[in-house]
Amino acid sequence: MLVEQHAAVTYRLAAAIVGTADAADVTQETFVAAWQQLPKLRDGGAFEPWLRRICVNRARNWLRARNRRPQAVLDIGDDRAVEALPDLRGDFRGAVEARALVEPAFEGLTPEQRAVLALHYSMGLSIAEAADALGIRVGTAKSRLNAALTALRREIENPLRDVETEPAS
């Protein structure tokens, strides 16, 4: 039941790094790679962190290969896009507006920055677990995490971000 047991969490990690549009493909690649590399895994109990490392690597490779420029989920310059949303709950509109700002900024981060943010914040892993998944030291993971947050904030506060963006390939 290894596939069934780990598919959902692997998918969520992939989605946190590359987005939901490509997460299923990355998840599938991860399991195929794991299946092919299983002979290298001596300790069956270490399957989960091992699979996580494969997923992170696959996700980073996917992003590099995709070479996609930032894309906004909502065109935040067009108020009609937000106005069209039904205001069913108090926090919904705010959350969508926040997403409209943060998501394009996140898309502008490097694969390494996205991965460390996804591991620590999206998946709730400790710095040590994130470091293990990234194959780096704990101290390096800490500094990379801080740098990623700083870069994300810089992207959010950059008003020219969309102007500089080239059309998606």
Place this chain on the structure above:
Amino acid sequence: MTQDRIVEYLRWRGRAEPPVTLVPSILGAIDGAPTARSWFAAHLRVVAAAGAVVLVAVAALLLGQSPNVGPPPPSSSTPVEATPAEMRDAVERAVETLLESPGVRGVQSTSILGELAVVRWIDHRRNGDQVLVQRTDLDVAETGWWLIPDSEPPATGRNVLTYIWVTAGETFHWARIPVWDEGPAWVLTDLDELPNRTPAEAGAAAAPAAAARAAAQGVLLLGPNPLELLVEDGTVERQDRADGGVVWTMTSPHRDGTYEQEWRVGPSGELEAWSWDLVDVTAIPEDRPYTSGQVTFTVMSDPEPITPPDTDAAPDPADFGLPEDFPLGAG
């Protein structure tokens, strides 16, 4: 932009709901991949193969109740062209045959652009008694996110509304979770008070009322009147299976898209499953936005009778046999 908002967004990215086809697609990819054997690899392979039926059942949202559900049996014939009228007749007979079974378990799911919106668990008896549990992910089904190009629902699995409808003999009880702030959790309703609307007439927002009526009448739910989708201008193919079953497919225009349907009829003539996808659409319908769905049935030869709920107890789908890991259960 506050730090909390940024962290909230990052956490949201980790809550994506996998598509129900994820596990079967992984297994399919593994099947096609070159392999390097080891004891551990063999272990995974054997376990994966042994669990294939269960995993396909996961894709069909049939959890722990599907002895006759699995990969389609090998076909004994290539698909041949058929007419929409032939298909409709066959489907109607298959539904009637299914309803004549002593008991039927059904699991249904509908999605909007790949996001799981509604799941239903149906437990039906030949005498018309029926339990229907419906879970709706409100963020997916009712926030209108699909009207915005390239958007996604604000969350998934966080705000889930559950209805339980129980028809037993002459009584019809229903409850919702979260329960109402005031009044009893279980409501005993006169059937005549229910809205007289068919599922086809009711939009997504009115679905609970329409579903309630169908449940009260002992109607086996297939979603928003699927026979309406068997249109005269559809392209139909029939494929006979080696086990005597038949697979019917129809491709038909629908608004500005295309419906692709598959109806599987078992060797005993009963409806086994129905699935559909609305593809190539440029605008998702506002009133009925579901773009894909599937329902799979399991016939029970000697089912327990359905009894009215204990109205003193808090409504709990598990009391009616709903598997603990049934989708959208976290809300």
